[in-house]
């Protein structure tokens with residue numbers, strides 16, 4: 001199958017994407033419309049037979065069967081023996097979802113209710129700090145316990161009507177110091193977000209926050225809440241059970257923002273808006289389970305990605321939101337996609353015969369245009385681009401600026417596809433240069449074009465739409481993992497560095513010698529210790 005796709009790739013290598021638009025129905029046929037959103041992949045070199053061959057991958061890998069295994073609570077995270085049920089966190093209709101014959105929904109809905117109750121009290125001032133109503137919420141967490149709520153808090157800024165919300169993740173003391181400098185300990189709520197409650201960065205920052213608060217507040221524990229699967233450890237930290245919001249190990253860290261890990265977001269935007277976010281995710285779940293593959297947005301998003309990465313060999317993918325509030329989306333997707341599908345062996349431990357998931361990176365437009373788009377348009381590598389754009393912004397009276405933003409987004413995908421040939425480039429410089437110099441100058445102005453991109457267009461970045469977009473990307477990762485035979489739900493690749501950091505700590509502290517370390521590491525320790533550590 002992969003060989004068939006590779007030979008298709010060879011046969012279309014010289015074809016210009018724009019020639020595919022000789023078919024007047026191309027745009028409609030090579031798009032998916034669902035849930036009020038439009039995913040347009042017409043500006044790729046995928047034709048109908050290629051699409052059929054890609055869809056065949058789904059059937060070969062029994063993606064439909066695996067999808068139902070996931071939704072029904074089977075332990076599809078096979079290396080850890082766990083179910084994968086973040087979808088239960090947004091299953092607002094509460095229909096039974098069973099893990100080991102136990103319906104998990106009563107627990108999920110009970111925790112959601114407790115979160116809403118707490119969020120309302122914080123927002124209304126019924127829950128206070130020593131100095132009165134809470135003015136600032138500091139979420140301390142890292143990876144999945146940070147990126148989701150931090151990304152969404154930025155995305156949904158127009159919906160914030162609660163206390164200010166801050167996110168601390170890095171063990172670099174600069175991170176927490178900068179945040180705490182703007183907060184009053186007497187009116188700050190600290191939320192320690194950690195699935196395991198052992199992550200060294202988070203626990204170190206939590207202790208720092210506790211010490212900071214302790215200088216002004218007599219009962220610091222009363223201004224702390226915890227989001228974790230480890231109730232025993234949250235108790236040891238001194239956080240009362242009524243402010244501990246638990247979840248189960250079938251929620252992966254990078255899939256966890258729909259449940260307790262979303263508490264800081266819920267406090268910022270309110271429980272009703274948070275429910276709208278959940279409803280968006282739930283709607284995407286229904287779509288993903290029911291839509292035939294060709295009309296299935298997550299499936300087609302995944303297949304287009306695999307065509308570019310595994311078949312054509314484009315190693316990276318740029319995520320380019322023309323929506324400034326999605327500034328953290330690329331970072332969020334880096335964890336979601338690269339921690340999930342950045343694996344070198346398949347589920348059964350065999351080396352993958354193809355590339356794993358791509359490198360994902362990006363920045364909002366139009367900023368990126370003035371930074372790295374040069375390489376995207378004229379560099380030697382092809383970087384498939386994923387544009388996101390809203391039909392409407394939130395800024396009344398500035399609609400003309402939003403239209404300018406849209407024009408820029410559409411212009412980029414058009415420029416990537418069409419490019420500019422040497423004749424056009426010559427015309428651009430004719431009159432300014434002559435002879436050989438004209439030729440030389442013209443060559444610098446050639447855009448090869450034929451560079452693929454997709455665009456996800458949606459009405460407006462409101463909570464429900466954000467929920468749809470995030471669930472769309474989650475399911476894309478699932479489909480890609482299922483086709484590649486990867487376990488998308490473990491992350492052993494983060495372990496080695498953690499273990500070595502623990503072993504290096506006493507060496508950096510000067511308590512142990514660096515003898516026995518490699519020469520480079522020993523030299524760096526020596527330099528850093530000699531210069532201030």
Ligand SMILES: O=P(O)(O)OC[C@H]1O[C@](O)(CO)[C@@H](O)[C@@H]1O
Pocket residue numbers: 142143144145193194195196197198199202253254339491494
């Ligand atoms: O929520 P925890 O347990 O603190 O983990 C934080 C992050 O660390 C990781 O386990 C690995 O870095 C991520 O998967 C996770 O989101």
